[in-house]
Amino acid sequence: MKLTTWVFCCGLLFAACKKTDSTPEFFVNEDPSTFKEIGSIGIGGVGAAEISAYDPLTQRLFVVNNSVTNKIDVLDIKNPSAPVLIYSISLAPYAGAVNSLDVSNGKLAAAIEALIKQDNGKVVVFNTSDYTEVKVISVGALPDMITYTKDGNYILTANEGEPSNDYTNDPSGTVSIIEVNNGYAVTTLDFSPFASQEATLKAGGLRVFGLGNNFVKDMEPEYITTSADSKTAWITLQENNAIAKINIQSKTVTQIFPLGFKNYNLDENAIDVSDLDGAVGSFAKWPVKGVYMPDAISVLEYNGIPYLFTANEGDAREYTALTEAKRVKSMVLDPTAFPGAATLKLDAQMGRLNVTTKLGDTDNDGDYDELYSFGARSFSIWNGNTGAQVFDSKNDLDKRALNGAVYDDTRSDDKSVEPEGITIGKVGYKTVAFVGMERVDAVAMYDITNPLAPVFLQMIKCGDAPEGVLFIPAKDSPTKKSLLVVSSENDGFVKIFTPDSL
Numbered sequence: 285m286k287l288t289t290w291v292f293c294c295g296l297l298f299a300a301c302k303k304t305d306s307t308p309e310f311f312v313n314e315d316p317s318t319f320k321e322i323g324s325i326g327i328g329g330v331g332a333a334e335i336s337a338y339d340p341l342t343q344r345l346f347v348v349n350n351s352v353t354n355k356i357d358v359l360d361i362k363n364p365s366a367p368v369l370i371y372s373i374s375l376a377p378y379a380g381a382v383n384s385l386d387v388s389n390g391k392l393a394a395a396i397e398a399l400i401k402q403d404n405g406k407v408v409v410f411n412t413s414d415y416t417e418v419k420v421i422s423v424g425a426l427p428d429m430i431t432y433t434k435d436g437n438y439i440l441t442a443n444e445g446e447p448s449n450d451y452t453n454d455p456s457g458t459v460s461i462i463e464v465n466n467g468y469a470v471t472t473l474d475f476s477p478f479a480s481q482e483a484t485l486k487a488g489g490l491r492v493f494g495l496g497n498n499f500v501k502d503m504e505p506e507y508i509t510t511s512a513d514s515k516t517a518w519i520t521l522q523e524n525n526a527i528a529k530i531n532i533q534s535k536t537v538t539q540i541f542p543l544g545f546k547n548y549n550l551d552e553n554a555i556d557v558s559d560l561d562g563a564v565g566s567f568a569k570w571p572v573k574g575v576y577m578p579d580a581i582s583v584l585e586y587n588g589i590p591y592l593f594t595a596n597e598g599d600a601r602e603y604t605a606l607t608e609a610k611r612v613k614s615m616v617l618d619p620t621a622f623p624g625a626a627t628l629k630l631d632a633q634m635g636r637l638n639v640t641t642k643l644g645d646t647d648n649d650g651d652y653d654e655l656y657s658f659g660a661r662s663f664s665i666w667n668g669n670t671g672a673q674v675f676d677s678k679n680d681l682d683k684r685a686l687n688g689a690v691y692d693d694t695r696s697d698d699k700s701v702e703p704e705g706i707t708i709g710k711v712g713y714k715t716v717a718f719v720g721m722e723r724v725d726a727v728a729m730y731d732i733t734n735p736l737a738p739v740f741l742q743m744i745k746c747g748d749a750p751e752g753v754l755f756i757p758a759k760d761s762p763t764k765k766s767l768l769v770v771s772s773e774n775d776g777f778v779k780i781f782t783p784d785s786l
Contacts, residue, residue: 310759316711317741323780332776335752337385339412340760388432395427424458433514442505451495451605457503488542493642541671546574556696565686574660590668595703598659636697709755720753747772
């Protein structure tokens with residue numbers, strides 16, 4: 285290369301990385317509205333490619349694969365346009381199914397449920413360089429999600445504690461806190477300190493309705509996010525319609541925030557409630573409420589306040605001994621509350637909508653005075669200090685999916701687009717929320733640089749039923765550009781996206 289050419293290229297590189305007082309140490313100016321697919325790999329069928337975790341030290345992607353045999357597939361993504369399967373970590377020695385993964389400082393942590401999922405699960409830590417086992421730690425029943433704190437000093441698991449089908453074995457829902465630098469010592473917390481507050485919490489929207497009405501056993505932690513200073517964690521209690529807050533250092537649950545309900549009888553929340561109305565995306569007001577019931581959660585700290593972003597999927601309990609979902613046409617509706625019940629129960633009206641039988645009979649007379657459906661068909665933002673909602677996307681995800689020709693009308697009677705995954709990343713000068721929607725096989729992106737006023741950027745198609753939505757910042761990326769990794773459990777594909785540079 286000629287010296288003049290070298291100087292010119294270096295000048296361009298300096299301009300791209302030139303810092304201002306607010307620019308981070310490593311910076312690439314990218315356009316977050318231009319993400320496009322650059323790479324893809326299939327690793328199996330249904331049950332493969334559920335969750336991915338990235339190790340910047342080895343530039344490897346670790347992916348849950350439960351399609352045939354339980355294992356963790358290792359993908360080399362040094363060239364993300366052509367990911368390569370280079371190894372599979374067998375989990376046969378650990379007798380269970382892996383649910384979730386995370387990586388920190390060259391260590392891969394895997395959450396593994398027991399063969400009998402009501403038994404205690406385990407966390408297995410591996411070296412990312414050679415896949416050797418570092419430690420096996422016992423945690424609570426059914427560890428469904430695992431995460432490191434930002435400083436890498438703690439591993440946390442959300443132990444869902446689901447009951448057996450006949451409800452004769454219902455373990456407590458718990459959160460385990462593992463101290464990485466203390467020999468992986470573990471402390472497992474339940475929610476018993478809040479049992480005395482059950483009535484107050486239920487009045488705010490907390491759901492406690494399992495057989496036996498046991499508060500501690502009824503809590504079902506789903507997903508965890510942690511603060512930038514690694515001192516606080518927030519956990520979604522999906523079936524319970526709440527978020528719990530934990531002080532990591534003192535190892536105590538400090539608060540439970542009930543999330544209340546969403547009113548679909550407002551213009552801005554208009555939804556499509558029937559898959560048999562002869563129309564696609566026929567949004568209207570309906571006399572029904574949504575139970576937020578978030579799955580994934582992520583945190584953004586802005587002006588000293590932690591804002592919690594939730595994907596409001598919804599999830600009905602479906603067991604032999606307890607099945608809470610029923611279609612409106614099968615419900616006995618109070619004639620005063622629903623004077624047009626006969627019409628509402630038509631398939632082309634609200635008759636097909638799935639609602640819970642565990643809410644709505646306000647006067648305990650055997651008929652339903654209110655109706656509550658599962659999820660909120662949205663993502664929401666909550667104040668992490670108070671639990672107050674500061675934003676909800678209303679019906680924007682539905683409408684964007686319809687406009688983008690990816691709306692699945694067959695899911696109108698259930699949870700519609702079904703927001704499941706959410707993560708946050710800095711792309712150029714903007715902070716972006718990525719929302720994975722299981723039923724439309726797409727990810728929506730919003731500019732949340734001001735988290736009080738999100739702005740839609742784009743929606744991209746991905747694999748079938750995206751479960752894992754992983755953002756790799758430019759500083760850690762093999763291309764030194766931001767990457768979005770979407771893992772989809774129905775077709776077993778891992779897809780990689782990147783934006784254009786400015």
